[in-house]
Amino acid sequence: MSQEKVKQKELFLSVVPKSYLLGIINNKKYLRDELKEMLEFISHKKIINPKRSLNNVSHQILIKLFIEYEILTLEETKDLYLQFRDNKNPIFYLYKLQDEIKEDLKSLKTKLNDLFKTVQLDKEHNFIQTEKEFEPKKRDLLYKYEEFTLINIKLLEKNTILEVSFEYLERIDYLSKNYIPKSVYDLKSGFFWFDKNNQLLIIKCQNTAINEAIISLLGNFFKTKYWKFSLRKEIVDEIFDRKEMIKNSLIASQNTDPNLFNSMVIKDIEFEKKAQNPQFKFLFEYERRSSSYRMDIEGFTNKVKVVIAEYGKISLVGKSLKINLYRKWLINLLIEILEIHENFIKNNDISIYIKSSDFIERTALYEKIKNNEARTKLYELIEKIVVLKENPTVRNINFFFPMNIGYNFSEFVIPYPNLRCSNDDCNATLLCPNKGCESYKFEIKKDIRKRRYYLKCSKCKAKITEDHNLECIDNHKVNFKLDESIDYILHPSLKIEINQIFKELNLAYEIDNNVELFYIRENKLYRKEELNKFIYKWDELPIFQEIPKIEELTDTNKKAQARRITEVLEKCNKRKGECRNCHLKDKKEEICLLWIFASYSNGQAHPHTGTEFGDFEFPQSFTTGLENIIGIAKSYGKKPTENQNPQKIFDVDFGLLTFKSNDNLLEQFFQLCMEGTVRFIMVVSGKEIDTGLKNALFEIARWKQKKFLIITPKELIPIFSYYFANLVNQ
Ligand SMILES: [Zn+2]
Ligand SMILES: [Zn+2]
Ligand SMILES: [Zn+2]
Structure with a gap:
C-alpha cells in the first residue's frame, strides 16, 4: 500500500x-x-x-x-x-426562523439541493450566485473558504426533519522555509438540521463565518427573518441543574464596580455548593458567559459533558456521541427554551425576553449604532419605553444617557442644548462665556474626530468644547458640565425601528407615532402624549385654499414654475422696509418670497423682527382663531451636483435637505420653537426636504406644541403659478 x-x-x-x-x-x-x-x-x-x-x-x-x-x-x-467525523466534540449553533415554512420537506429537499449548486462563498464568506462552470482555482486570490458542497440530504423522523451534510475547504496559512508564506486547504465538514414543525435550524459546524453564511442564505431562501438563541443565565438555570455545573466563565456586569475582575473562569465540581458561602458574595456582580455541566442524556450510559455559551452555542464533549440521540435532546431543549421565552412575555420580563435571542443584534438599528456601550443602551431604552407605556401615569423614568452614548445614537435622536443654572432653585439659562456676548443660544456641533458633541454660541460663534465656569442670567457662577448640557428627543425613525422590534419579537406594544413623544432630559426618559393637531398642510392656509392644485396645471406651466424656484432669494436684499418694491422692478430674475406672501395676504406679510431666526411673518385667520405665522425661508441655493443626490422635479434638479445636512434649518427651527411667543411656524424651502428631516421637524414642533407646516418645491409650483398669473401685477 x-x-x-x-x-x-x-x-x-x-x-x-x-x-x-x-x-x-x-x-x-x-x-x-x-x-x-x-x-x-x-x-x-x-x-x-x-x-x-x-x-x-x-x-x-x-x-x-x-x-x-x-x-x-x-x-x-x-x-x-x-x-x-461529525460526532467528535460537536458544536451546535442554534437558530429560530421567524415565519412558518409552508413547503413540505420532500420538495424542499430538491430545492435546497439545487440552491446550493448555484451558490459559492465569496471573499467575505457570504454565499453569492454563481455561473454553472465555477472555477475557483482560476482566481489569483485564494479565499479563506472554498468549494462549499452539499454531500447528502436526508429526511428524518417521519419527514419532519431535514438533515443536510456539507463539506468545504478552509485555507491554512503557514511560513515555509526561508519565511515564504504558503497555504494549504484543509477539508472540513458539518451538517444542519431543519426542524420544520418548530422552525428550528441547528447548524453543526466549527466556523462561525460558515454558520452565518448558511443561516443568511436560508433566511433569504425561506424569505423569513431569523435569530440565534441567546442562552442567558436566566434560561439556562431553568433547564440545567446548577448542582451539575462543573465550570463557569464569568464576566463583570456593565456599569458596576470598576474594581471587579473583567472576567474569570471557575472550575469546581462543587461550584454551586461553595458559591453559597458568604465570602463569595461578590460573584453575584458577575454575569455568566458560559457554563459546563455533566448531563444525563437519554440513550447515553455515562453523563455527557455539555458546554452552554450565552453566545448561542452548545458543545458536547465526547468522542462517540450518537447523532440521533443528541438531536432529539437538542430539539427538546430548544422547545423548552421557547416555552421559557413565552413565559418571559407573560410575566412581563421584557428585559430578559429581548436579550434571550440575538434578534436585536440583527436589526439595521443595531448595525447603525457602532458603539458597544450604546448598543447595550438600546436594550435598556426598549425596556424603559415598555415600562412607561405600561404605566401611563408615570411621566419619566431614570435613564442614564451621557453624551458619548447620545453621540452614537446621533442618527436616531435630536439633540438640543439645555444649559441650566444649578444654583438652588434658579434654573435660569446660562450665558455664553465670551465676555460681552451675553447670548444664551447655543448650537450643537459634532466633533467627528473625538466622537462627541460640543456647543457653539449662536451669536459670537464661540465654541464650548469642555467644562467651563459659566454665568446664568441672574449672575450665578456655575460649574458647567458639557456632558450634562445636552438633552434628546427620540427621532421618529427610532420609534419606527423600535415598533418593528416590538412586532418581530411578538411583543404586544406599539408606539403611536402620531401621539406619543419620547425625550431624554437630564438623564430621565420622558413619555408624552400629544393629541392636538400641530401639523398642517400648505393648502389648509386660508390664503392658498382657493388656488388651483398642481394636478390642474399644464406641464409647461409646471416646468416654468419649477425653474422660477431656482431664483428664489432667501432674504431679500432690500428687506429693511423697502422690500415691497423690489419685485420685478430692479432685477427681473430675483423672486422675493416675502413679496409673494405679501401679495397673497393683501400686503400683511412683513419681515419678521421679533427674533433672529424667522425671516418673515403674516397673519392668517383659521376657524380656531387668528394665527401669526412665522416663516423660515431656505433658498434654492446652487444647482446640486451629481453626487449631491439631485431631486428631479419637472425637469429641474433640486438640492436635498436631510436630517444630517440641512443648511442649519434644524437649528433655526429649533430656536424658533423655543420662543414662547411663537405659535405657528412655516418652513418654505427651495430645496426638497427628506422624510428624516421632515419627521424631525414635526417631532420638535409637537414637542414644543407649535403649529407647523412645510412648503417645498412641489407646493411652491401652484403657489407661484397662481401668483404670477393673478397677483403679480395687482
Ligand atoms: Zn442662576
Ligand atoms: Zn457668544
Ligand atoms: Zn423683496
Whole structure:
C-alpha cells in the first residue's frame, strides 16, 4: 500500500471511536495466538493476555493494527470516516426562523439541493450566485473558504426533519522555509438540521463565518427573518441543574464596580455548593458567559459533558456521541427554551425576553449604532419605553444617557442644548462665556474626530468644547458640565425601528407615532402624549385654499414654475422696509418670497423682527382663531451636483435637505420653537426636504406644541403659478 493510502487510512480511522474499532476486531474472531502475535508486533512488547491488552491499547496503536493487518479496506475506512467525523466534540449553533415554512420537506429537499449548486462563498464568506462552470482555482486570490458542497440530504423522523451534510475547504496559512508564506486547504465538514414543525435550524459546524453564511442564505431562501438563541443565565438555570455545573466563565456586569475582575473562569465540581458561602458574595456582580455541566442524556450510559455559551452555542464533549440521540435532546431543549421565552412575555420580563435571542443584534438599528456601550443602551431604552407605556401615569423614568452614548445614537435622536443654572432653585439659562456676548443660544456641533458633541454660541460663534465656569442670567457662577448640557428627543425613525422590534419579537406594544413623544432630559426618559393637531398642510392656509392644485396645471406651466424656484432669494436684499418694491422692478430674475406672501395676504406679510431666526411673518385667520405665522425661508441655493443626490422635479434638479445636512434649518427651527411667543411656524424651502428631516421637524414642533407646516418645491409650483398669473401685477 502506498504511503499516501496509509496516511489516508490513518486520518480516516482517527475519527472512529476506539470502542467501535475494538468491536470490529472482536467480530473478526481472531484466534488467541494470532491476536497475541499481532499485538506484539505492533507494540514491540511481550503480551501475556491478548484480550486484556487489546482493551488497554491506545487509540493510536489500534489504528496501526488496523493498517498493518489490513483489517478493513480503504473503502470501508472511508465509510467509517464519513459516519463518525461529525460526532467528535460537536458544536451546535442554534437558530429560530421567524415565519412558518409552508413547503413540505420532500420538495424542499430538491430545492435546497439545487440552491446550493448555484451558490459559492465569496471573499467575505457570504454565499453569492454563481455561473454553472465555477472555477475557483482560476482566481489569483485564494479565499479563506472554498468549494462549499452539499454531500447528502436526508429526511428524518417521519419527514419532519431535514438533515443536510456539507463539506468545504478552509485555507491554512503557514511560513515555509526561508519565511515564504504558503497555504494549504484543509477539508472540513458539518451538517444542519431543519426542524420544520418548530422552525428550528441547528447548524453543526466549527466556523462561525460558515454558520452565518448558511443561516443568511436560508433566511433569504425561506424569505423569513431569523435569530440565534441567546442562552442567558436566566434560561439556562431553568433547564440545567446548577448542582451539575462543573465550570463557569464569568464576566463583570456593565456599569458596576470598576474594581471587579473583567472576567474569570471557575472550575469546581462543587461550584454551586461553595458559591453559597458568604465570602463569595461578590460573584453575584458577575454575569455568566458560559457554563459546563455533566448531563444525563437519554440513550447515553455515562453523563455527557455539555458546554452552554450565552453566545448561542452548545458543545458536547465526547468522542462517540450518537447523532440521533443528541438531536432529539437538542430539539427538546430548544422547545423548552421557547416555552421559557413565552413565559418571559407573560410575566412581563421584557428585559430578559429581548436579550434571550440575538434578534436585536440583527436589526439595521443595531448595525447603525457602532458603539458597544450604546448598543447595550438600546436594550435598556426598549425596556424603559415598555415600562412607561405600561404605566401611563408615570411621566419619566431614570435613564442614564451621557453624551458619548447620545453621540452614537446621533442618527436616531435630536439633540438640543439645555444649559441650566444649578444654583438652588434658579434654573435660569446660562450665558455664553465670551465676555460681552451675553447670548444664551447655543448650537450643537459634532466633533467627528473625538466622537462627541460640543456647543457653539449662536451669536459670537464661540465654541464650548469642555467644562467651563459659566454665568446664568441672574449672575450665578456655575460649574458647567458639557456632558450634562445636552438633552434628546427620540427621532421618529427610532420609534419606527423600535415598533418593528416590538412586532418581530411578538411583543404586544406599539408606539403611536402620531401621539406619543419620547425625550431624554437630564438623564430621565420622558413619555408624552400629544393629541392636538400641530401639523398642517400648505393648502389648509386660508390664503392658498382657493388656488388651483398642481394636478390642474399644464406641464409647461409646471416646468416654468419649477425653474422660477431656482431664483428664489432667501432674504431679500432690500428687506429693511423697502422690500415691497423690489419685485420685478430692479432685477427681473430675483423672486422675493416675502413679496409673494405679501401679495397673497393683501400686503400683511412683513419681515419678521421679533427674533433672529424667522425671516418673515403674516397673519392668517383659521376657524380656531387668528394665527401669526412665522416663516423660515431656505433658498434654492446652487444647482446640486451629481453626487449631491439631485431631486428631479419637472425637469429641474433640486438640492436635498436631510436630517444630517440641512443648511442649519434644524437649528433655526429649533430656536424658533423655543420662543414662547411663537405659535405657528412655516418652513418654505427651495430645496426638497427628506422624510428624516421632515419627521424631525414635526417631532420638535409637537414637542414644543407649535403649529407647523412645510412648503417645498412641489407646493411652491401652484403657489407661484397662481401668483404670477393673478397677483403679480395687482
Ligand atoms: Zn442662576
Ligand atoms: Zn457668544
Ligand atoms: Zn423683496
